[in-house]
Amino acid sequence: MAQTEKKGGLLRKSSASKKPLKEKVVLMYDEIFTTEDPSKCNPRFWEELFLMKVNLEYLEGKLEALDGEELMKIKDNINCLFQHCIQALGEEHPIRVVNALQTLCALIRGVHQKNKSTSGFDIINMLVGFDKAELCMKVRPWQCKAAVCTVTDNISQNTILEYVMINSIFEAILQILSSPLSRREHGYDAVVLLALLVNYRKYEVGSGLWITKAAHNKEEEHQTGFFSALTNMVGSMFIADADEKISVQTNEAILLALYEAVHLNRNFITVLAQSHPEMGLMTAPTSPVPTTPVTPLGTTPPSSDVISSAELPLDADVQTSNLLITFLKYSSIVMQDTKDEHRLHSGKLCLIILTCIAEDQYANAFLHDDNMNFRVNLHRMPMRHRKKAADKNLPCRPLVCAVLDLMVEFIVTHMMKEFPMDLYVRCIQIVHKLLCYQKKCRVRLHYTWRELWSGIWPLGFLVNEDVLNSLHGSFLESLCFYLILVVNLFNMFITYGDTFLPTPSSYDELYYEIIRMHQNFDNLYSMGELSGNFCCISKLLLRPLKISLLYFRAIINHFNPKIESYAAVNHISQLSEDQVLEVVRSNYDTLTLKLQDGLDQYERYSEQHKEAAFFKELVRSISINVRKNLAFNTLSQELLLKEFSTIS
Numbered sequence: 001m002a003q004t005e006k007k008g009g010l011l012r013k014s015s016a017s018k019k020p021l022k023e024k025v026v027l028m029y030d031e032i033f034t035t036e037d038p039s040k041c042n043p044r045f046w047e048e049l050f051l052m053k054v055n056l057e058y059l060e061g062k063l064e065a066l067d068g069e070e071l072m073k074i075k076d077n078i079n080c081l082f083q084h085c086i087q088a089l090g091e092e093h094p095i096r097v098v099n100a101l102q103t104l105c106a107l108i109r110g111v112h113q114k115n116k117s118t119s120g121f122d123i124i125n126m127l128v129g130f131d132k133a134e135l136c137m138k139v140r141p142w143q144c145k146a147a148v149c150t151v152t153d154n155i156s157q158n159t160i161l162e163y164v165m166i167n168s169i170f171e172a173i174l175q176i177l178s179s180p181l182s183r184r185e186h187g188y189d190a191v192v193l194l195a196l197l198v199n200y201r202k203y204e205v206g207s208g209l210w211i212t213k214a215a216h217n218k219e220e221e222h223q224t225g226f227f228s229a230l231t232n233m234v235g236s237m238f239i240a241d242a243d244e245k246i247s248v249q250t251n252e253a254i255l256l257a258l259y260e261a262v263h264l265n266r267n268f269i270t271v272l273a274q275s276h277p278e279m280g281l282m283t284a285p286t287s288p289v290p291t292t293p294v295t296p297l298g299t300t301p302p303s304s305d306v307i308s309s310a311e312l313p314l315d316a317d318v319q320t321s322n323l324l325i326t327f328l329k330y331s332s333i334v335m336q337d338t339k340d341e342h343r344l345h346s347g348k349l350c351l352i353i354l355t356c357i358a359e360d361q362y363a364n365a366f367l368h369d370d371n372m373n374f375r376v377n378l379h380r381m382p383m384r385h386r387k388k389a390a391d392k393n394l395p396c397r398p399l400v401c402a403v404l405d406l407m408v409e410f411i412v413t414h415m416m417k418e419f420p421m422d423l424y425v426r427c428i429q430i431v432h433k434l435l436c437y438q439k440k441c442r443v444r445l446h447y448t449w450r451e452l453w454s455g456i457w458p459l460g461f462l463v464n465e466d467v468l469n470s471l472h473g474s475f476l477e478s479l480c481f482y483l484i485l486v487v488n489l490f491n492m493f494i495t496y497g498d499t500f501l502p503t504p505s506s507y508d509e510l511y512y513e514i515i516r517m518h519q520n521f522d523n524l525y526s527m528g529e530l531s532g533n534f535c536c537i538s539k540l541l542l543r544p545l546k547i548s549l550l551y552f553r554a555i556i557n558h559f560n561p562k563i564e565s566y567a568a569v570n571h572i573s574q575l576s577e578d579q580v581l582e583v584v585r586s587n588y589d590t591l592t593l594k595l596q597d598g599l600d601q602y603e604r605y606s607e608q609h610k611e612a613a614f615f616k617e618l619v620r621s622i623s624i625n626v627r628k629n630l631a632f633n634t635l636s637q638e639l640l641l642k643e644f645s646t647i648s
Contacts, residue, residue, distance in 0.1 A: 025052040032077050033062050039080075046084040051095060054102040063110030071114055071126065079129040081107060154620065169197070188254075192626060195257035198264075199619045203608055250334055250346040253622045258327070259349055262356050263607065269357065272324040273366040325376055327353070328402050332378040335410050338420050345618055351426040354403065355605050358433040367400035367434075368443045376402035381413040400434060401447050407431050408455035421478035428456060428485040429602070435492055436600050438500040446502045453493075453513045456486055457520065480541035483524060487548045490514070492599045494551050511584045512577065514555055515563070521552040551593060558591050559584060 022030075028049050031038040039045040063071075071078070085107065088100035111126050176182045176190045183190075261268040331350040338344045357363045366372065373396035407427040414420055431452070438445060490510075497507050514521070525546060566583050567575055575583075607615065 023052075023055060025049070025055050026058050028052070029055070029059055029062060032081055033066075033074055034077070035073055037080075038077065046080070049084075050088045050099045050103070052099065054099050054106070056102060056106050059103065059106045060110055063107070063114065066114070068114060071111070075126055075129070078107070078111070078126060082127045154623075169193075191257045192253045192622075195253055195260060196619065196623065196626075198260045199256075199615070202615075203612060250342050252342065252346055252349065252618060253626065255346055255349045255353070256618065256622060259353050259356075262353055263605075266360065266362075269360050269363045272327075272357070272363065273322055273372075321374075324357075324399060325374060325402075328376055328399075328406060329378060332380070332406055332409065335406075335423075336379065336381050336413065338414065338423065342621075344420070345621070347420075347423060348426070348614070349618070351423060351430065352605070352611065354406075354430050355426060355433070358403075358430045358437075359604055361437075364400075364434070364437040364441075367403065368398055368438065368441070368445065370398055372399070373397055374399055374402070376405075378402060378405055378409065380409060383413065397447075398445065400445065403434065404431060404447060404452060408452050412455045419475070419479075421475065421482060424482050425478070425485060428482065428489060431456070432485070432489055432492070433602055435489070435500070436602060439492070439496045439600050442499050444500055444502045449493075449501065449506055450509055450513060453490070453510065454517075456489065457517060477541060480545060484541065484545050484548055487524070487545065487552070488599060491548060491551050491596055494555070494593070495595060495599055508581050508584055511555060511559070512580055514552060515559055515580065515584070518552075518556045518560065521549060521556065525549045525553060548596075551596070554593055555591070559587060562587050 028038070028045065031045070042048070066074075081103070085100045085104040088096045089104070091097060108127065111123060173190045173194050176186050262272075327350075331347075331354070334343055335347040335350060338347050357367075375394040375396055376399065377394055407430055410427055411424055414423075437443070493501070493510050494514075497510060501507050501510070563575060563580060563583050566579070567573070572579070
């Protein structure tokens with residue numbers, strides 16, 4: 001008997017003498033792509049269509065073959081197909097629902113592609129029809145996949161997103177996230193869609209206020225669902241294998257969702273501090289995890305196993321955890337490598353999120369709470385001059401210590417040819433904002449401040465005349481700005497350290513570090529005297545840098561002669577640290593410093609004025625990757641039927 005093979009919607013007999021036959025679903029597609037109403041001859045046409053297995057390849061091929069004018073000629077049939085897909089999605093028959101979803105996704109993507117290359121028709125009119133644009137689209141959990149299909153490169157020029165927002169998509173997303181079952185299967189799509197929707201014409205109509213609406217939602221289960229989904233998503237973004245080698249899949253889409261929640265909704269910050277009943281990290285994978293993700297970085301969705309409902313402790317010796325700990329740990333991994341563009345964007349976004357946290361009063365109260373101590377095992381880049389700390393030796397400390405550790409770790413470990421100066425600046429600004437809170441609330445944090453003092457000064461080797469004269473352009477300007485921030489941070493310790501440093505000996509150690517690094521500060525002061533090849537902008541920055549160094553000049557000029565005198569009297573060629581500290585303690589009384597104003601003030605974070613360009617480009621990059629990663633083979637009938645059975 002002749003064998004039958006299936007190809008491109010054709011049923012072919014192995015015998016060449018027989019004419020190839022088309023599948024019935026293909027014949028029905030052909031009827032849709034005519035100017036005649038397919039239901040005229042067959043009133044049960046639409047009912048029968050969704051009982052047949054979808055042929056995505058053929059349907060997408062038909063859409064691709066048409067130009068804009070040809071598509072407009074069959075607009076009525078396209079409208080009917082769209083409307084019947086929506087109707088079928090509201091039914092209970094699983095086969096019809098799944099086939100309608102597949103058809104809808106293919107239709108939306110096909111029309112979008114046509115709209116991208118051809119002007120002359122509106123995508124809403126083509127899919128829905130202006131006369132039926134008020135059609136209410138009841139979004140069920142798995143329909144988020146269809147909504148994600150509408151993503152285009154420029155999110156703010158996507159008219160179908162506006163249509164989706166009009167039709168109560170926000171409430172539908174909250175409904176999806178409030179259910180553990182639907183969240184497990186569709187949480188990623190829902191959170192990514194929400195992050196993109198928030199950025200639709202963000203600086204025009206303030207659609208970001210939707211996130212705020214989530215916080216004030218009176219239905220607590222919806223609020224919990226949204227927070228749970230974000231918690232699990234962030235928790236799933238990193239994987240540790242048995243050898244403790246870290247393989248990270250950066251996920252800018254989920255980080256963007258977390259940023260929007262933290263930035264736009266002050267109440268969400270309270271969730272950062274709460275242990276969540278579904279908090280958990282990824283369980284051990286059944287197969288090896290590749291070091292390099294197989295899909296483009298930026299929007300790789302986690303598997304459903306990642307979004308687990310089991311509660312797992314973050315560290316072996318810690319029974320409780322929270323979203324902030326998970327986020328800090330993830331940040332410590334992704335910020336290690338900033339050479340890749342996606343990881344650079346992720347690292348910058350992590351620092352922006354921490355900036356928003358550092359400005360929040362409630363977050364600071366929790367971060368500095370001496371009664372809330374945690375072990376946070378940040379991942380540290382291997383370096384020759386230091387040994388790896390044993391996890392069991394990690395002390396329990398307030399979480400602000402982990403934030404400070406993370407800032408110092410980044411600066412110390414990124415001494416490279418192309419300095420990530422923008423990220424350096426953000427690290428120092430975060431530290432400064434935390435210090436402002438400590439000074440204001442007189443919080444005496446027991447922290448190894450010496451590591452910070454020495455760590456935030458990694459660019460000292462650049463501060464000499466020969467090197468500086470070889471620098472130019474934006475790098476020199478960024479370097480000057482960074483150095484001003486660092487110097488003023490030291491000035492804040494000098495001026496207000498007695499109000500927040502834990503012990504008098506800490507204040508002594510501060511002066512010791514300044515004296516120890518005096519050559520760097522002397523060189524830095526000399527920059528103010530240089531003209532060389534510096535541009536006008538750099539010269540303008542050098543002037544305030546010179547002024548900010550007055551404290552250092554006074555301290556060094558006051559103590560150095562006394563240290564030299566002590567060494568000469570006692571016939572010591574090189575003084576020990578204890579001996580220098582003895583000189584410092586004995587000569588505080590004769591030191592006079594002129595107080596500087598404004599050291600405990602800072603400019604609050606503003607996205608629209610300073611970061612709009614970054615976020616526009618980030619959203620564009622995420623949109624491109626979302627579309628690239630949207631594989632329709634993941635919408636297979638078998639897989640969707642399995643999902644349907646779990647949520648019906």
